[in-house]
Amino acid sequence: MDITDICGVPAVKFLLQGLLILVCTNSVSAAVQLRPNILLLMAEDMSARVGAFGDAIAVTPNLDALAAQGVRYPNVFTTAGVCAPSRAAHILGMHQVATGTQHMRTSSRPEGGYYAVPPDGVKAYPELLRAAGYYTYTDFKLDYQFSHANAYSGPFTIWDAEASEAMDWRDRAAGQPFFGLINFMETHESGVFTPLGNMPNSFIHLVMQGMRWWRMDGEMPEVVSPEQVEVPPYYPDTSAVREDMSRHYNNIALMDRRVGKILTQLEADGVADNTIVIWTTDHGDGLPRAKRELHDAGTRVPMIIRWPDRWRPGHLRQGELDERLLSFVDLAPTILTLAGVEAPDYLHGQNFLDSTVNARTHVLSSRDRIDEIPDRQRSVRDESFRYIRSWNPELAMGHSLKFRDNIAMVREMRQLYNAGRLNTDQARWFESVGEERLFDIKTDPHELTNLVGDPAYADELQRLREILVDELAQIGDREGQAETRLVEQFQPAGKRPVTSAPSIAINNNIMTVETTTSGSSIGYSLNDGDNWLLYHQPVVIPAGAEVRVKAVRYGWQASSEIRVK
Structure with a gap:
């Protein structure tokens, strides 16, 4: 290869090749040093239970302070209500139904695990940041569907370092910008399981009890009592429900403390003034009728972005609230643009910080196999309505699920349903969903009343049907391709x-x-x-x-x- 291909300057003499390359390399490094650091903090399994987002019960002083210094985004929607498909869409910047990463989870498929194979040329956006000179690192959680959930199980080219601590920005070269992705398992659904010291419900429950104890390191805050919890109308008001919900709040408080420690260390290390901090969650609450569902409770997540003054877009102000609809697939092009890296054309999202780009009118989400239960649902949501189409209309969302059944309130709710002791709104989770559902978000924020069949909403129903069909065609939904066919495509002859x-x-x-x-x-x-x-x-x-x-x-x-x- 001619040196012109490397540096864009003519190679006049063979003896100048090395010098020219070094000059070009140093020039690139100098340019990269002027780019911001980006730290993405991603909590697990959590809706907007944050004081800054209007939750009066939540004890989140560090996130509240971060929000006061940054911009709040209350209408961010993940592409799935469960971690692995959502994380695959985030890291690739493409809807999981277009990349074969939609089933929860590929590596633990009951009939035999597999790795999904994204389309040719598609790269995780942290790898694109690496190519542009960024130091990229993450912790123990991957879960991209073309990896296992744990570190060192995916492509080795995405990250400079895996299984890292939150403060591992210290390991980069002098002057090198960094991108870090840190996950917070404190708020994971398993944290709602009754803690160590209680009789485990199953072997996996016992394992998760031990893992939770190890993660908490003896720090178990009890800042929200069961009596303080506000029980939504789709749950019965019982002690089990209140205890599990308060445990979720207390896990959120612990996560907030850890966020505070990371932000403090940014300041102590002198890098806060050059670091954009993004905090969000990978999907909605790790509670029944939230996680794994396509309702707002499962897919609507909070997001905070804090910019140092030198990097804040001119049209944004501290403490601002941006209520536009955003999709998780918008994160990749936005972060790449913040880093000065050109976003690939294959991305499904858009840079939401570009004031010249039209705001989204709707967001798309999907649900496919959940652990041992096959399914296929697609949903579109705009500012006023949510439409859900199901290809398994006989399936109830409150079906038995080995992992979820470790939650005490799930087991109690099922017992109450079988005994006929739930009201209509509470019982609906245990009944078949039907082929279509339509909800008026403005008048029915908990999505309790299905408006399909109501003549007054016929036009809205047809409009959203057409939007869903068009969206799925545009992104290349695999149109119900059986998972067995996907496995055959990804692993010919049964071999990776x-x-x-x-x-x-x-x-x-x-x-x-x-x-x-x-x-x-x-x-x-x-x-x-x-x-x-x-x-x-x-x-x-x-x-x-x-x-x-x-x-x-x-x-x-x-x-x-x-x-x-």
């Missing part, structure tokens, strides 16, 4: 494909790498180093260094390593 080993050429200390597996990513390491660097253009290799190179196609096994010296 292996990425082809790359080929290496080193001339005059300039290394170029190619692979025959279309859409794969390439990483390299020097002198048996522990870290894999992202290869995205020819690089200068120090004289005498030993180089290891391997490639990976998302969802496939990584290639074998190639070594050269």
Whole structure:
């Protein structure tokens, strides 16, 4: 490859190649140093139970302070009401139904696990940030459907560091901008399970009790009592319901304390003035009739963004409330643009900070297999209405589910239903959903009254039907393709494909790498180093260094390593 391909300047003399490359590399580094750091804090399983969003019960002083310094977004919608599909859509910037990542969860499918394989050329946006010079890191949670839930199970090219601590921005090179994604398991649904010291309901319950105790490290705040909780109309007002809801609030308080510690450390390390902080959650509450559902309780999440003065868009002010409809697929193009990186055309979202872009009129979400229960639902929601289409109309949302049944209030609600002791609104969760549902969000925020069949709403019903059909066609929904067919497509002959080993050429200390597996990513390491660097253009290799190179196609096994010296 000619040096012009690397730096965009003519290579007049062979002896100037190395110098020109170093000059170009240093110039790029200098430009990158002027970009903001971005820290994305993502709580698990939580709706807007935050004081700054109007919840008078929540004890969230750190998030409230963050909101006062930033902008609140109360109408952000995830693309699913459950973690793995939602996280896949977030990290790829594409709806999960278009990438084969829609079933919860691919790696734990009852008939045998598999990894989804996103479309050729689609990359997780942190990898695009890496290619632009960012130091990227995350903690123990991946859960992208082309990975397991845990760290080190996905493509090795996405992150500079995995299983990291929140403050691992310290590990980057001097002056290098960072992107960190930190998850907060404190608020996960499993935290609502009765804690250690109570009789476990199942083996998984016992395991989750132990994991929760380990995560809490002895810190179990009890700042919200069962008596303080406001019980929504779709729950019976019982002690079990109140206790589980108060436990959820107390887990949120613990998460808030951890957020506060991270923000304090940003200040102490002197990087707060150059760091954009985004806080949000991966879907709605980890409670029955919320998590896994397409109602607002399952897909509507809060978001806060705090900008340092030098990076705040001119049209935004501290403490502002932005009530536009936003989708989780909007995060990728927005974060890329904040970092000065061009957003790929394949992304389904839009940069919501661009004041010249038309605001969304609606958002799309979907539900497919949930653990051991097959399903298919699609939903569209605008400012006033939510429409849900189901291809399994006989299925009740309160069906038995091994993991969810570890929640005491779920078991009690089912017992009360079987005994005929729930009212109409409470019992509806245990009854078949029907083919279509339509809710007036303005007059019925809890989505209790199905308006399908009401002549007064016939026009709205037809309008939303057509929007849903058009949206699914635009994004390339797989139109009910059976999961077995997806598995056959991703794992021909029942085996996970292996990425082809790359080929290496080193001339005059300039290394170029190619692979025959279309859409794969390439990483390299020097002198048996522990870290894999992202290869995205020819690089200068120090004289005498030993180089290891391997490639990976998302969802496939990584290639074998190639070594050269």
